Amino acid sequence: MLRSGQVPTPPAAVGDEVFAALLGVAEEVLTGDQPAAVGVGCGGPMAWPAGEVSPLNIPGWRGFPLRARLTQRFPDRPVRLHNDAVALAAAEHWQGAARGHDDALAMVVATGVGGGLVLGGRLVDGATGNAGHVGHVVVDPEGPACTCGGRGCLEAIARGPALAAWAVQHGWRPSGEQTARAMADDARAGDPAARSAFDRGGRAIGIAVASVVQSLDVSVVVVGGGLAGAWDLLDGPLSAAYHRHAGLAFARVVPVVRSGLGPSAGLVGAAALVIRGDVYWHGDG
């Protein structure tokens, strides 16, 4: 990676202001150069491959025509856009912990839970560009309501804010902020409720991964996102639940590993959409 930049999402901004902030950081990184192509990973949901995005965490963008607007700004070159968790999966397959595997699941456990799939050496898009939503695998049919409208989804249980809220309900008194990161620090320092929250999250991830691996016969599972930063706390309960539920011989031997690329995975995946479009891009343009 030659250059990178970062800018906060303008709070409560309208769509055009968010786009202006995005273009601002792009111009800064380009320093006058013209890009050969533009690759984008963006929060979902979205209409794909049209690239009209409605990221849950950016209320100003609802059906925002991000791909079309980028094509206006950078005409005559490919502009390709996918879900940010799908981009992470492309990155892990291209250069990370899933390299060399023709069949892989990569997931992100953070504010939400997302993922992407490579099967038969090819990124899976799904009928509407939404394949990889493994955060909505059901892990507890009578579990909590999910923002998707369903019930007992992995995301409803294991996303960072849900685990932190669960820990507080069960007696965790955060020494700092009520975040997954602070909860990890307190769990390592011996807080039993904080530790139980990681057990709960790891177990839910293990169940969901067992369901996906047994359905799809992938040969590796990669876990990234903020919660994977507490791999020391997550790995044990995740692995125990996975092996409790994944009984088929081909599934029992599948490694579930931590992301190999860390925070830059999303950018590497956005690049993969254009640099290795033969594997990772099946939309138009």
Place this chain on the structure above:
Amino acid sequence: MLRSGQVPTPPAAVGDEVFAALLGVAEEVLTGDQPAAVGVGCGGPMAWPAGEVSPLNIPGWRGFPLRARLTQRFPDRPVRLHNDAVALAAAEHWQGAARGHDDALAMVVATGVGGGLVLGGRLVDGATGNAGHVGHVVVDPEGPACTCGGRGCLEAIARGPALAAWAVQHGWRPSGEQTARAMADDARAGDPAARSAFDRGGRAIGIAVASVVQSLDVSVVVVGGGLAGAWDLLDGPLSAAYHRHAGLAFARVVPVVRSGLGPSAGLVGAAALVIRGDVYWHGDG
């Protein structure tokens, strides 16, 4: 379909006797003609594409080299073999209820629960040829032990014999045999335990289908196998559970339909492996 034949599996037979029975029915159907190619759907698990099969219901075949033996008998022509539920999925995509869909799940609910997937217009094999084992999606983490070694799998709950046993435990007195078919008859005649068993099975299928559809963004789900013969009993609870758990917009609109090909689906799918190998066969040969 020009000709077909059928022969019972020799009970408690050794591998070579089962194979002789299979060749016998093949010769009978061929009536002296030579086939251009040989396609096979066989119960799993198996080593794929080698075609060394260990079908759970044929104890005489454990690692039996079915594909190699058929190649010996029918040399110089393609011999292709896949899981029988994967063959059914190929058939439903080629000529059945999933025709015209690039992304489809087809499943079989019978003595066991299996399935196959077409994604991006291409049959999914998985890393070891075992993709499609949707019977081992976890639908109740604290549910019954599964023959796979896991717990709470769809198959452990919804396979015909498990549902019939559950119904008997809950007060069903079979008017005939203790089979899913007799249970359907008694449920239609008003037996409450028999009816509850179909509620239980439909609910488990609906939860598993929600998990798979949300992960993979398929645009249709096809259900076949003996239990789908009681679609009038299964459809309501299946659909209710599906819609309780499939909250994402792209998933809510996915139709879950009954198999369009009925009992011949397996044979049509075996033919698809050789007639439409461009879509349905990615092994050697």
